[in-house]
Amino acid sequence: MHLIISSDFEEMSGTAWEDFLFTLEKISKPVICLPSGKTPVVFLRNMRNYFSRHYNNPDWYFIGLDEWVGIGKDVKGSCRQFFDEHLFIPLRVPEERISFFNGIAEDLEKECSKAEAFINAHKGIDITVLGIGTNGHLGLNEPGSDPSLRTQIKTLSESTITAAKDYFDEPRDVHQGITLGLKSLLESGTVFLMAGGESKADIIKAVVEGPVTTGIPGSFLQGHPNCFVYLDEKAASKLS
Numbered sequence: 001m002h003l004i005i006s007s008d009f010e011e012m013s014g015t016a017w018e019d020f021l022f023t024l025e026k027i028s029k030p031v032i033c034l035p036s037g038k039t040p041v042v043f044l045r046n047m048r049n050y051f052s053r054h055y056n057n058p059d060w061y062f063i064g065l066d067e068w069v070g071i072g073k074d075v076k077g078s079c080r081q082f083f084d085e086h087l088f089i090p091l092r093v094p095e096e097r098i099s100f101f102n103g104i105a106e107d108l109e110k111e112c113s114k115a116e117a118f119i120n121a122h123k124g125i126d127i128t129v130l131g132i133g134t135n136g137h138l139g140l141n142e143p144g145s146d147p148s149l150r151t152q153i154k155t156l157s158e159s160t161i162t163a164a165k166d167y168f169d170e171p172r173d174v175h176q177g178i179t180l181g182l183k184s185l186l187e188s189g190t191v192f193l194m195a196g197g198e199s200k201a202d203i204i205k206a207v208v209e210g211p212v213t214t215g216i217p218g219s220f221l222q223g224h225p226n227c228f229v230y231l232d233e234k235a236a237s238k239l240s
């Protein structure tokens with residue numbers, strides 16, 4: 001793991017964005033996996049600003065990281081709506097360059113196999129950017145997740161159900177998620193993990209300095225050969 005510690009969240013997001021762009025400049029038609037949530041908001045703003053200044057659209061493909069089961073893309077708080085707002089619509093990304101879970105599909109297993117087929121058709125994910133839950137989850141791979149599994153439906157932990165309340169305008173009953181599996185994520189060519197704020201300090205210490213364990217899914221990133229961890233000073237404050 002390579003640690004990059006910035007003085008604040010803005011600087012962390014800017015550094016991660018510049019490194020992301022530098023990595024992608026070397027790859028033709030890259031496949032990218034990005035997280036929704038609070039962590040990537042400034043990173044994505046940097047991305048939008050960059051492309052509006054350069055008057056062009058990126059030649060990039062996007063694979064969704066996760067989605068809430070039972071929540072459709074019209075609902076504010078769905079991962080798909082987050083990306084429509086922050087990325088796909090502003091950058092005019094055509095639908096054929098996107099593979100995203102439909103949380104209200106009748107056949108959720110088919111949603112899983114569609115995601116894996118997209119990854120395989122494009123010969124793997126080139127770069128994955130992740131946030132981290134306070135319980136150590138990556139995407140919706142909750143504590144206890146098997147690192148040998150690919151895209152799947154997961155039962156959400158209590159802490160994720162509580163955190164999810166902040167994303168929705170009105171109370172929503174979410175108990176399951178659909179997520180790229182740890183194996184799919186760990187096979188990405190490059191992984192960026194971003195975390196900011198005091199609330200992430202304990203879990204960052206466990207992810208970076210603790211043992212590799214299914215109890216902390218983020219700890220599996222320690223074994224990734226090309227993993228870069230972007231932190232602000234608050235999230236890094238408990239590292240020894």
Ligand code: PGA
Nearest residue numbers: 037038039040131132133
């Ligand atoms: P956050 O979520 O970016 O909203 O903190 C991260 C996560 O739960 O993976």
